[in-house]
Every structure is written in structure tokens, then in C-alpha cells.
Amino acid sequence: MAFSQLIINGLIAGAIYALIASSFSLIFNIIKFMDLSPGAIFVTAAFSAYAFNVLFGLHFLIALILAITVAVALALLVNLIVYQPLIKRKSDSFTLLLASFGVFLIITGFILLIFGAEVRTFGLPITKGYELLGFIITKTQITLIVTSIVVFIGLQLFMKKTKLGKAMRAMADNKQVASGIGINVKKITNITFIISAALAAIAGILVGLEQNIDHNMGFLVILKGLTASVIGGIGNVPAALIGGLIIGLVENIGIWYLPSGYKDAIAFVILIIFLIFRPKGIFGVKTREETSG
Amino acid sequence: MIEAYFIHLLILIGIYIILAASLNLAMGNTGLLNVGHVAFYAIGAYTSALLALNLNIPFWIGFLAGGILAALFALLIAIPTLKLRGDYLAIATLGLAVVVESILRNWTSLTRGPLGLPGIPKPALFGMTFNNNSYLILVIIFSVITCLIIYYITKSPFGRVLKAIREDELAAASLGKNTTKYKTQALVISAFFAGIAGSLYAHYINFIDPTTFSVLESILIISMIIVGGLASVKGAVIGAVILTLLPEPLRFLPIPSFAIGALRQILYALLLVIILIKRPQGIWGEFTKQKENGA
Numbered sequence: 001m002a003f004s005q006l007i008i009n010g011l012i013a014g015a016i017y018a019l020i021a022s023s024f025s026l027i028f029n030i031i032k033f034m035d036l037s038p039g040a041i042f043v044t045a046a047f048s049a050y051a052f053n054v055l056f057g058l059h060f061l062i063a064l065i066l067a068i069t070v071a072v073a074l075a076l077l078v079n080l081i082v083y084q085p086l087i088k089r090k091s092d093s094f095t096l097l098l099a100s101f102g103v104f105l106i107i108t109g110f111i112l113l114i115f116g117a118e119v120r121t122f123g124l125p126i127t128k129g130y131e132l133l134g135f136i137i138t139k140t141q142i143t144l145i146v147t148s149i150v151v152f153i154g155l156q157l158f159m160k161k162t163k164l165g166k167a168m169r170a171m172a173d174n175k176q177v178a179s180g181i182g183i184n185v186k187k188i189t190n191i192t193f194i195i196s197a198a199l200a201a202i203a204g205i206l207v208g209l210e211q212n213i214d215h216n217m218g219f220l221v222i223l224k225g226l227t228a229s230v231i232g233g234i235g236n237v238p239a240a241l242i243g244g245l246i247i248g249l250v251e252n253i254g255i256w257y258l259p260s261g262y263k264d265a266i267a268f269v270i271l272i273i274f275l276i277f278r279p280k281g282i283f284g285v286k287t288r289e290e291t292s293g
Numbered sequence: 294m295i296e297a298y299f300i301h302l303l304i305l306i307g308i309y310i311i312l313a314a315s316l317n318l319a320m321g322n323t324g325l326l327n328v329g330h331v332a333f334y335a336i337g338a339y340t341s342a343l344l345a346l347n348l349n350i351p352f353w354i355g356f357l358a359g360g361i362l363a364a365l366f367a368l369l370i371a372i373p374t375l376k377l378r379g380d381y382l383a384i385a386t387l388g389l390a391v392v393v394e395s396i397l398r399n400w401t402s403l404t405r406g407p408l409g410l411p412g413i414p415k416p417a418l419f420g421m422t423f424n425n426n427s428y429l430i431l432v433i434i435f436s437v438i439t440c441l442i443i444y445y446i447t448k449s450p451f452g453r454v455l456k457a458i459r460e461d462e463l464a465a466a467s468l469g470k471n472t473t474k475y476k477t478q479a480l481v482i483s484a485f486f487a488g489i490a491g492s493l494y495a496h497y498i499n500f501i502d503p504t505t506f507s508v509l510e511s512i513l514i515i516s517m518i519i520v521g522g523l524a525s526v527k528g529a530v531i532g533a534v535i536l537t538l539l540p541e542p543l544r545f546l547p548i549p550s551f552a553i554g555a556l557r558q559i560l561y562a563l564l565l566v567i568i569l570i571k572r573p574q575g576i577w578g579e580f581t582k583q584k585e586n587g588a
Contacts, residue, residue: 028380033380034380034383034384036387082566082570085570086569086570091569091573093379093380094324094326094379095569095573097326097328097380097383098326098328098515098519098565098569099565099566099569099570101328101512101515101562101565102512102516102562102563102565102566102569103562103566104562105509105512105558105559105561105562106558106559106562106563106566108558109555109556109558109559109562110555110559112551112554112555112558113552113555113556113559116551117551219387219391219508220391222387222391223387223388223391223392226384226387226388227384227388230381230384234380259399261395261398261399261400262395262396262399264391264392264395265392265395265396267388268388268389268391268392271384271385271388272369272370272373272385275373275374275377275381275385276372276373279373279376279377279381
């Protein structure tokens, strides 16, 4: 396998990690707690797309839209029945994180109950790869990269240019002031969960296009998504892209030298290295948030 | 038959009491978000099992080795994360749990991967082997000692500093306490006992494989201390008893084993979320203070 192939594989994996990392970062940045539930939203979307496409025989694009709808609805439901009561009571981020861990396990538990423990694949035809500059890339992989780029640019434009995006950033800066100048905090909270869930859902469906899906993949998604957001600087949504690409590349180059079974440990080693030397991430600005207390 | 089943349940309860009480020291008393306690449990179990199987090292040394290795891993996690805000510890401990499970699965030359390690010997003392009934006594002794040590720690001046850190770390630091050092010690002690629990489990079941130490097991231990109540040894014991027994009836339902696993997972997680929303102090807890959001 050529080195350029490793790079391209790394970029493909990195694009997915970047999407999921921005899903985590968005909630951390705006709602101010580390939510683990996007890991479950990711799995839900992958399995919903599988169910609509393979089990119900719907066209893939319709299945995709339905799966994203299911994922977003689930995230809103979780916010309504779990997070809102806790936030209203001024629970600390400790309680919210634990609750989100519970939510993650409830959702993935139901997926295991419904779909069983077998590994599933989307019934898409296998396409022949194109050979370019010494590496092979399939149509699906090109779709995957293009989709991630479009989603990322869309997210940036939304955050910078639209009124809602600006309101979200205002709330990230200071919730009290934002509420004081007439920003509807509840609405922005819901929109944050919608966007975060859509990002996680797109990542989940894209992974389903490329690899097998199983009920247990959520944990690795959390590990890699959170590591990617730590690398970029947790809560920094654009930097999540860089974080995701770094993990994707290091992982894929790393398994050139290590047995492939240790691929998942690579992300963890990167995480620890960053926590020791640069906990605020590559681009992180030092804020009060990073230090304890 | 029924008697053997009860003894089995009591042994499991004893092991879970050690896990819950030790996690409570870090999570309940000190406020550390350790969501990967199962990693320390796994490290203890595999260390002691491998020492016994490969080098014939008796349980009495193996359990200490398991505890010490688990404590070393806790130190590895503590050094980079405990200076930072609490969420980073959560990421790192969850990461450790995911990676430990993955390594147990993949380092086949050492751990035999998914095949697991069979034939772990039962402990023996002066020619007497600890079988089911006597193993129960052994587990009771271990869990009582663990609870006493942890109770003593929480009531000591050291424990009061831990509590102060949980309530207001900045205030504790401003009184000249090196809070990072105290938090590190709490996490290391907590991991040491989890390692011992792992060793007790391995030498009781005689067979361990990576599925026993999946990250899901962490939610079980967390639910135990949340249900029983944070920062209370009594709470940890009650939580361990309730949550070990609660899913047992599922075993008798005529459903496939993956569905039992899924139902157990949902049951534990649901209980955790409901208690967090409705009764955050748990049944017996003292941890009632609500910090400002985002603290």
C-alpha cells in the first residue's frame, strides 16, 4: 500500500471524526457541559438509515432524510425530558455529564434490543475504485469527503452569518447577557441540540456507507470525537476539523507500523499527550474554563 | 442448587461493594468524574490471573499486584487531567476503559483475546482451598476491610480535605491545600481497591474474558453509588445490594442473552437518569449541594 493511500484513508476517517467532534464541541461551547449522547445519536442515525433503506426498502436518499429526522427528534426529546429538568435545577456539569452517560446507554441499549448484536451493512452496491496518483478511492469515499466539506462550510456560514448563529455565539459567550438582550435561551438551546444531532447523524450515516455498523460503535465514536475536540481546543467548533483530521491521519499512518488491533489505542495516546502538553488544544485560547474550579 | 446460587449472588454483591465503595471515594467524596472505573477492575483481574497462570504466583501476592498496577494506571490518568476541569478526567477515564477493553481483545499473545483466560486457580492457604462457601467468607473479609478503610479515610483530616475540594476547590486551594495532589491520591486509592476487586472476581469465576469488563460495567458501578447515595459507605453497600439483585429476575425470562444484556443496560441507565433527576442525593447520600451550572 502506498503512503498516499494511508493519507487518503486518514483524511476519510478524519472527516467523520471532525463531524462528530463538532457535534460535541457545539454543545460544550453553548450549553456548557460535556454531553456524551451524540455518541448514541450517531448510532441511532446509522441504524435508522439501515432500517429505512434495507428493511423497508426505501430509496437511500429518503432513508437518509428520515434517519436524520429520527436522530434530531430523539435529541430534542432527550433535551426536553432529561437535560431541561436538570438545567432548570441548576445542576452542575458533573450531574449533566453523568445523565448524558445514562442517556447514551439507554439509547444504545434499545438499539441492541431492537437490532440484536449482529454487525449490519447497508445494501449498497460495491463500486469500483478510481485510481489516482497511486491511491485508490471509491465513489462512496468521494461522496463522504465532499459531504463533510459541504456540511462544515455550511456550519461555519450559519454560525458567522445568520442571526441564529450569532445568537448561538452570544449565548456561548455569556448566557445571562444574551438572555438580557432578548435572545430566547430556550430556543437557542433547542437549535443547538438540533444542529449537534444533525452533525452526529450525518457522521453516523457516512460511517454506515463505508463500514459495518454495530450497536457497540458509540464508545469509540465518543473517544475519538472528544479527543478530536480536545486537540482543536474543546468548544472550538471550527478547530474540531483539524482535530478530526489529525486523529484520522495519525491512526492510519500508525497502523502501518503497529498491528491494526491497536488502532483504537492511538487516539487515546494522542489524548493523553495533548492533555499533558496542550490541554487547551492547538488553537485554544486560555480561558477560565480550562482550569479547574 | 438454590443455596449455591445464593452464595454466588452474595459473592458478587461483596465484589461490587468493593467497587462501589472505592468509586465513591473518588466520585462521591472528592467529586471526581471517573466514568471508567471498570478499567481498573479489568487491570486488577487480568494482572492477578496472568500472574497465577503464567508464573504460578499465589492469589495473596497477585491481588496486591493487581491493585498496585491499577493504581499506577490511575496515576497515569491523574497526572495530565487532575489539574484541569473535571470533564477532562471523564474523557480520559472513559478513554482508558475503551482502550483497556480493546487491548484485552487484541493483545492475543498475552490475554488470548476474546477466548479469555480459563483455569484461574482458587486461592489456597495452608493447604486449604477457598471454595464457594469459604470464598464467600474471603470476599466478606475483603469487602468489610475495604469499607472500613474507606470509611476511616473519609472521616480523617485527609477525607475532610477531599470533601472541601468537592464543595469548593478554589477555597480549598486558597487555604494552602495542594488540591491536585489530594485528588490524585483519592483517585489512586480508589483504583487500587478496584484492582483488588478485579482479582477477587477473577479467582472466583476462574475464567475471565474482555466482555466481563466492557465499559457498560462502569455504568453499573456508577448507578450503584448514585442510587445508594454519593459520599456514603452505607449508600455504596445498599446500592451494590440493590443493583446486583435487581436484574436477576431477567435471567429467568425466556429471551435470548443479548436481549437480557440490553435490558440490564437499559435498567441500570434508566435508574441512574431517574435518580439524577428526581433524587440527586440518592437514598442515603449527603451530596446535596448544587453547584452553579458550568462550574
